[in-house]
Amino acid sequence: xxxxxxxxxxxxxxxxxxxxxxxxxxxxxxxxxxxxxxxxxxxxxxxxxxxxxxxxxxxxxxxxxxxxxxxxxxxxxxxxxxxxxxxxxxxxxxxxxxxxxxxxxxxxxxxxxxxxxxxxxxxxxxxxxxxxxxxxxxxxxxxxxxxxxxxxxxxxxxxxxxxxxxxxxxxxxxxxxxxxxxxxxxxxxxxxxxxxxxxxxxxxxxxxxxxxxxxxxxxxxxxxxxxxxxxxxxxxxxxxxxxxxxxxxxxxxxxxxxxxxxxxxxxxxxxxxxxxxxxxxxxxxxxxxxxxxxxxxxxxxxxxxxxxxxxxxxxxxxxxxxxxxxxxxxxxxxxxxxxxxxxxxxxxxxxxxxxxxxxxxxxxxxxxxxxxxxxxxxxxxxxxxxxxxxxxxxxxxxxxxxxxxxxxxxxxxxxxxxxxxxxxxxxxxxxxxxxxxxxxxxxxxxxxxxxxxxxxxxxxxxxxxxxxxxxxxxxxxxxxxxxxxxxxxxxxxxxxxxxxxxxxxxxxxxxx
Amino acid sequence: xxxxxxxxxxxxxxxxxxxxxxxxxxxxxxxxxxxxxxxxxxxxxxxxxxxxxxxxxxxxxxxxxxxxxxxxxxxxxxxxxxxxxxxxxxxxxxxxxxxxxxxxxxxxxxxxxxxxxxxxxxxxxxxxxxxxxxxxxxxxxxxxxxxxxxxxxxxxxxxxxxxxxxxxxxxxxxxxxxxxxxxxxxxxxxxxxxxxxxxxxxxxxxxxxxxxxxxxxxxxxxxxxxxxxxxxxxxxxxxxxxxxxxxxxxxxxxxxxxxxxxxxxxxxxxxxxxxxxxxxxxxxxxxxxxxxxxxxxxxxxxxxxxxxxxxxxxxxxxxxxxxxxxxxxxxxxxxxx
Numbered sequence: 001x002x003x004x005x006x007x008x009x010x011x012x013x014x015x016x017x018x019x020x021x022x023x024x025x026x027x028x029x030x031x032x033x034x035x036x037x038x039x040x041x042x043x044x045x046x047x048x049x050x051x052x053x054x055x056x057x058x059x060x061x062x063x064x065x066x067x068x069x070x071x072x073x074x075x076x077x078x079x080x081x082x083x084x085x086x087x088x089x090x091x092x093x094x095x096x097x098x099x100x101x102x103x104x105x106x107x108x109x110x111x112x113x114x115x116x117x118x119x120x121x122x123x124x125x126x127x128x129x130x131x132x133x134x135x136x137x138x139x140x141x142x143x144x145x146x147x148x149x150x151x152x153x154x155x156x157x158x159x160x161x162x163x164x165x166x167x168x169x170x171x172x173x174x175x176x177x178x179x180x181x182x183x184x185x186x187x188x189x190x191x192x193x194x195x196x197x198x199x200x201x202x203x204x205x206x207x208x209x210x211x212x213x214x215x216x217x218x219x220x221x222x223x224x225x226x227x228x229x230x231x232x233x234x235x236x237x238x239x240x241x242x243x244x245x246x247x248x249x250x251x252x253x254x255x256x257x258x259x260x261x262x263x264x265x266x267x268x269x270x271x272x273x274x275x276x277x278x279x280x281x282x283x284x285x286x287x288x289x290x291x292x293x294x295x296x297x298x299x300x301x302x303x304x305x306x307x308x309x310x311x312x313x314x315x316x317x318x319x320x321x322x323x324x325x326x327x328x329x330x331x332x333x334x335x336x337x338x339x340x341x342x343x344x345x346x347x348x349x350x351x352x353x354x355x356x357x358x359x360x361x362x363x364x365x366x367x368x369x370x371x372x373x374x375x376x377x378x379x380x381x382x383x384x385x386x387x388x389x390x391x392x393x394x395x396x397x398x399x400x401x402x403x404x405x406x407x408x409x410x411x412x413x414x415x416x417x418x419x420x421x422x423x424x425x426x427x428x429x430x431x432x433x434x435x436x437x438x439x440x441x442x443x444x445x446x447x448x449x450x451x452x453x454x455x456x457x458x459x460x461x462x463x464x465x466x467x468x469x470x471x472x473x474x475x476x477x478x479x480x481x482x483x484x485x486x487x488x489x490x491x492x493x494x495x496x497x498x499x500x501x502x503x504x505x506x507x508x509x510x511x512x
Numbered sequence: 513x514x515x516x517x518x519x520x521x522x523x524x525x526x527x528x529x530x531x532x533x534x535x536x537x538x539x540x541x542x543x544x545x546x547x548x549x550x551x552x553x554x555x556x557x558x559x560x561x562x563x564x565x566x567x568x569x570x571x572x573x574x575x576x577x578x579x580x581x582x583x584x585x586x587x588x589x590x591x592x593x594x595x596x597x598x599x600x601x602x603x604x605x606x607x608x609x610x611x612x613x614x615x616x617x618x619x620x621x622x623x624x625x626x627x628x629x630x631x632x633x634x635x636x637x638x639x640x641x642x643x644x645x646x647x648x649x650x651x652x653x654x655x656x657x658x659x660x661x662x663x664x665x666x667x668x669x670x671x672x673x674x675x676x677x678x679x680x681x682x683x684x685x686x687x688x689x690x691x692x693x694x695x696x697x698x699x700x701x702x703x704x705x706x707x708x709x710x711x712x713x714x715x716x717x718x719x720x721x722x723x724x725x726x727x728x729x730x731x732x733x734x735x736x737x738x739x740x741x742x743x744x745x746x747x748x749x750x751x752x753x754x755x756x757x758x759x760x761x762x763x764x765x766x767x768x769x770x771x772x773x774x775x776x777x778x779x780x781x782x783x784x785x786x787x788x789x790x791x792x793x794x795x796x797x798x799x800x801x802x803x804x805x806x807x808x809x810x811x812x813x814x815x816x817x818x819x820x821x822x823x824x825x826x827x828x829x830x831x832x833x834x835x836x837x838x839x840x841x842x843x844x845x846x847x848x849x
Contacts, residue, residue: 457523
């Protein structure tokens with residue numbers, strides 16, 4: 001609906017639409033504006049209290065309107081009001097009432113003046129937000145210690161501050177029919193493949209949903225394979241990770257109200273990387289990667305392999321050790337498979353309880369659950385000590401996985417390996433492993449094969465597949481992304497050529 | 513981004529290499545050594561030479577985009593492959609039952625494979641071929657580690673007399689080289705090849721890698737294992753010892769063994785499906801094909817019958833994979849004239 005020239009019509013419409021009187025946070029201020037000699041015009045402004053900065057409204061909007069020139073002759077009221085307001089505010093003119101309401105919903109203040117067929121909306125967002133803090137799920141020792149928060153514009157600014165390139169685009173797309181949520185697609189326009197951006201745009205535009213509150217919801221709406229336990233989009237709360245991803249030719253999505261950004265496309269190996277891998281010297285980073293790989297294999301396969309060995313392949317362990325294991329299990333009333341599954345579920349209880357409890361309570365849960373109950377269960381012969389050790393090692397291994405969401409998928413798939421190991425020993429485990437590899441190889445993340453650069457084979461990613469290259473051997477972009485511009489290959493030019501150094505301490509001595 | 517959906521040369525090479533590796537895990541080395549005896553290395557070299565001629569002949573049939581087969585040829589090849597895969601499945605299951613899982617019945621072991629194969633074929637040919645690029649390098653690495661671990665067991669006297677029993681040691685050259693016939697399958701995936709991939713190159717390179725592995729495996733088995741054993745490679749794996757906590761590492765080694773079989777078997781069933789359905793995977797046909805293969809696997813009542821069936825199938829294999837390419841080649845030349 002168009003803005004009417006009659007202020008009373010506009011007032012009635014706005015009161016009705018914003019449920020003025022019923023909704024306690026809707027603020028309506030009516031006043032008169034002086035313009036020209038003896039001329040007075042009725043005006044009103046509307047906004048939501050709490051989403052706007054009321055000081056700014058009082059001082060810069062109402063204050064400015066009261067100071068309108070009273071002696072103007074042959075004036076244009078629309079220009080007069082605009083010039084009066086524009087000096088201190090981000091001001092936009094609208095003629096559609098729906099657009100005005102949309103802006104009011106997002107921290108805008110609408111100003112209507114009688115006889116004008118347009119209304120002005122000043123951007124005076126002013127809600128409270130938490131201050132910048134360390135990322136909760138992606139803590140690192142070396143590297144930037146700042147994470148995203150729930151405010152979209154702050155988050156885009158954090159990325160822009162790192163990228164510092166005018167080609168970084170923050171394209172806005174609104175999602176939701178009833179509740180509108182702003183999302184920003186971030187990409188570097190002269191690097192990213194246009195088709196990738198088009199595909200992201202297409203998928204978001206095709207979403208039909210009432211509302212979304214977090215990037216996690218958007219992730220589920222745009223991912224390729226919902227039934228695959230492994231995440232196909234990288235969720236991160238680190239601006240530095242988003243910055244390097246967009247510079248490599250990927251796309252990031254920021255959702256207003258979410259401290260997690262989505263990076264896409266990704267491959268399965270990127271989920272096992274940490275942003276610290278880039279900041280540490282490569283031998284240290286590789287050590288961490290090897291530890292992570294062992295931890296991941298442990299958290300995924302250890303219970304299944306243990307069951308397979310004890311139940312089917314006794315020859316793999318020395319006879320004495322086998323007897324020792326059987327001796328500890330002699331009085332346990334359950335089968336090894338039941339025992340391990342029950343213990344794994346108990347461990348999940350402790351893990352989930354400690355996440356939801358306040359931090360002080362979380363520690364207590366760990367002590368009670370892990371030490372007291374565990375000890376008591378062993379003494380009561382409900383579980384064997386070796387099974388407890390296996391479950392504890394599996395749990396510790398899962399904590400090493402750098403991506404929290406990949407950890408979830410490992411927690412699910414682990415049970416399949418336990419069942420497979422119990423049914424067919426190593427034959428069952430290899431069946432589960434084969435199917436997992438097949439599924440991962442058949443998956444894609446926004447058109448990119450999920451197991452690339454291994455299958456299909458491509459030149460390695462800048463971050464490496466399994467191991468990190470020295471930084472001077474890495475290139476800026478991954479070939480699999482078919483970026484517009486190939487990233488430059490890092491180089492230490494100072495180490496080339498004849499003049500490798502110009503500084504050489506004089507270590508000669510005069511012996512005369 | 514479309515480039516990523518086609519198969520690269522490396523992936524296809526892994527496919528042909530895996531088809532040979534799976535045979536090396538089973539009775540093939542035993543057959544070579546039982547015929548060749550101390551001349552097994554020379555016999556293997558001769559097999560490679562004959563195999564090379566066959567492979568080169570087949571490869572010469574290919575243009576850059578592979579070879580198109582007509583309907584009858586496709587059906588003949590598909591039926592042969594299903595029969596081979598059924599008996600192959602039984603052979604693998606018997607071996608696993610004897611060596612690793614004596615408490616599980618042979619047919620249940622076969623069912624494990626059939627389940628894996630059905631799900632894999634449902635995931636599609638691309639997933640199967642790409643999985644080769646993940647699994648085969650691991651298999652090759654583990655095989656190499658196994659061979660290196662056996663260096664200390666080498667007894668050089670095992671190669672004497674160099675010519676074994678004379679001419680009789682070299683009579684099964686043609687039969688043994690027919691195992692390379694699986695290379696023929698590469699032609700069927702030619703339409704998935706990326707533009708830069710050359711089917712001929714894939715076959716020649718795959719043959720080179722497979723020959724090296726075959727020669728290494730036979731040499732190590734001949735030089736390290738004296739006594740007669742059902743699965744020589746398994747015996748090689750048993751020789752690996754890394755301390756008192758893993759006295760018999762062959763159990764760990766069996767992982768890659770199983771994975772290779774799953775891959776090869778899935779590939780064959782997927783190929784049969786494609787051959788019977790004009791180059792496309794028909795999902796409705798996957799389970800029937802797998803069941804036919806399973807039914808063939810349970811036909812032999814005991815290992816003796818299995819061995820007889822495998823021998824009979826050898827002649828069919830030779831006919832289909834040796835004679836058929838030559839016929840196609842002659843037919844093509846006549847058409848050109």
